[in-house]
Amino acid sequence: MTVEQFLAEKTAKTDTGFLCLECGRGFASVQGLKVHARDLHVHRDASYLCPVCRRRFRTRNSFGVHVSVNHKHMKGVDLHRFIMQ
Ligand SMILES: [Zn+2]
Numbered sequence: 001m002t003v004e005q006f007l008a009e010k011t012a013k014t015d016t017g018f019l020c021l022e023c024g025r026g027f028a029s030v031q032g033l034k035v036h037a038r039d040l041h042v043h044r045d046a047s048y049l050c051p052v053c054r055r056r057f058r059t060r061n062s063f064g065v066h067v068s069v070n071h072k073h074m075k076g077v078d079l080h081r082f083i084m085q
Pocket residue numbers: 020021022023024025036037040041
């Protein structure tokens with residue numbers, strides 16, 4: 001889901017601003033809502049950061065292959081822990 005899709009489907013206009021329907025938070029400006037949606041609800045730009053060589057990977061799969069080939073001592077660790085937003 002993109003930020004634009006999220007704004008169209010999961011937010012609503014209120015008397016005082018905008019409301020995130022996903023978590024119930026209110027925002028005075030659409031800009032604030034956008035940043036909130038991008039940071040908390042839309043993970044399109046998430047990537048994995050390798051702690052050993054600081055390389056970034058777009059997918060869990062490519063990061064997993066990288067770890068198993070280059071950093072065998074990390075094998076078995078939960079790759080989810082290395083997600084960067
Ligand atoms: Zn929210």
